Amino acid sequence: MSKASIISDNLVSQECGDCPIRHRAVCARCEQDELDRLEEIKYYRTFEAGQTVIWSGDRMDFVASVVTGIASLTQTMEDGRRQMVGLLLPSDFIGRPGRNTAAYDVTAITDVVMCCFRKKPFEEMMLRTPRISQRLLEMTLDELDAAREWMLLLGRKTAREKIASLIAIIARRDAELRLRSAGNDLTFELPLTREAMADYLGLTLETVSRQISALKRDGIILLEGKRQVTIPDFDRLIEEAGDDADGGLLS
Amino acid sequence: MSKASIISDNLVSQECGDCPIRHRAVCARCEQDELDRLEEIKYYRTFEAGQTVIWSGDRMDFVASVVTGIASLTQTMEDGRRQMVGLLLPSDFIGRPGRNTAAYDVTAITDVVMCCFRKKPFEEMMLRTPRISQRLLEMTLDELDAAREWMLLLGRKTAREKIASLIAIIARRDAELRLRSAGNDLTFELPLTREAMADYLGLTLETVSRQISALKRDGIILLEGKRQVTIPDFDRLIEEAGDDADGGLLS
DNA sequence: CGCAGAATTGATACATCTCAAGCTGGGTGG
C-alpha cells in the first residue's frame, strides 16, 4: 500500500517519442503535433500487483493505455463466481469514450504503469483527430476478435485444451515482445496465478493445477518452479490446444 | 434454393429514408448528402433461412448491415465442435474494414435481407466520413460488451442459467422492437432451433431441451408449441438467469 | 398417409467441481 502511493506520487514523466508503446497504442498513428497535444493532457499512474485499478460501476473520468505490466478485466456475479473477460497487455486501452462508469473490475496482475488522459479532453481530441478514433476502432475490432476466440474456448474446449490454449497465447505474446530468434525452445514466465488462470478459463483452480501437471507429465511443457515454462515443441502444444495449425504466429 | 435465387435476383430497391434500420445502423448519423453517396454504392441481397451467407476464410469483398431477419456468426473446430460467437440482428454490421477474408461462418437463421456495400468504396467513404467510423466504433464497442457478457455466461453459468439468460435476452430485444406497453406478460417466438441455442450456449441440444422442459415445469416460462414462449414473471426469469436485477431493460 | 426434421426423454458415462488434506518456498519475527 504505502509502496504504491510512493510510486504513484513519484510521477513518471516521459516523452511520447521514447514511449515503449508508441507504435501500438491508441496514439500509434498520431503525427508529432497531435502527440504534442496528447502530451499536454496525459499523466502517468502506477499500480502494484494485486491492486484494483477500478471497480465495476465506479465513476471513471479517465481513459488510459497500459504502458507496462498486465491487468485483468473481470466480471463478478452476486454469489462470487468470477470470469475474466479481458487481459490487458502493454498498449491495450482502458475505458470507453462516451461512458462514464466502469463496466468491469480492472485489477493489476503485475505492477502496472498506465498512461492516462482525462476523459473529457480526450473525447474532444478524438473528435478533432480522426487518426485516434481510427486506431481505436482497429484496436476494438481486434479485441472483439480475441473475445470471440475466447468464447469458442469457454464454450467448447476441454480443460486440457483450455490450459494449452492459454499457454500458447502467453508464449506467442512473449515471443512477439522480445523478437528474438525463435529456435524451437521457448521459455517464459507465467504472469498469472493458478486462480487467475481459472478465472480466465472458466475452470476451478484445482482443475487448472491438475491439467498443468498432466501437460507436464506428458512432456508438452516443462516446469522450472511453479511459474517458469519451457515449450519443447510448439506445434505439439498447438495440437493440444485444439487450434488449427498456425493460429497467427507465422502469418 | 431456387426460391432464394429468385428472391435475390429480384433486388429490392429502397430509399434510405424509409429504411427500418435508418437510425440504428452504421449509417445512423449520416446527413442527407452522405446518405445519397451511400445510396449510390449500396445493393440489397436476401438469404433464405438456413442458407450460408459466407464461410470463414472466404474472400469477402463487401460489408453489410442486416436489415431484417437474424443471422449467426459461428466458429467451428476441425472435429466439428461449434460455437456461435455472435447473433446478428437488424442493424448489426457484418464485415471488417481492412480485412478481406471472413473470420467466421455467417448463416441466415431466419430469412434475411442485407444492405451491402462493396468494401473498397465503403472504406474510402469511411475515410472521408467521420460520422460513419464514429458510429462503427460505437457499435463495435457495444458488440464487445455483449461478447464479454457472453463470456461470463459461457464460463460460469449453469445450463439452467444459460437458458434463462438466452430467453431473457430474446425477450428484451423483442420488447424493444415492438415498443408496446409492457405489462407483466411477454409473449414471443424463439427464432432459434434447439441446436442453434446449444451452439450459442456451449451446451448440447439435449441439455437445452431438458432445461427448457425444466423451466416450463417450474412455471418460469410457458410454452405454446415448441417455439412460442410466454413469460409470466420477468423478474423471476432474471433471477434464474443469475443476473443482477435490472440488466438494462429499465435503465 | 407417412415421411423427415425437430424435439423430448431415458439410461449411463465421464469430465469437472467440491471438499479436504498436505506440500512448498519465501518472508518474518523471535
Add this chain to the structure above:
DNA sequence: CCACCCAGCTTGAGATGTATCAATTCTGCG
C-alpha cells in the same frame, strides 16, 4: 539462524452436472 507462517499450489476421493448414446414422440408437409 531457525522456526514458523502463509499464500500459492498440488493431490486425493467422492459428488454432481452435463455429454453421450439411444429410443420415442411430435409436427408440418409433400
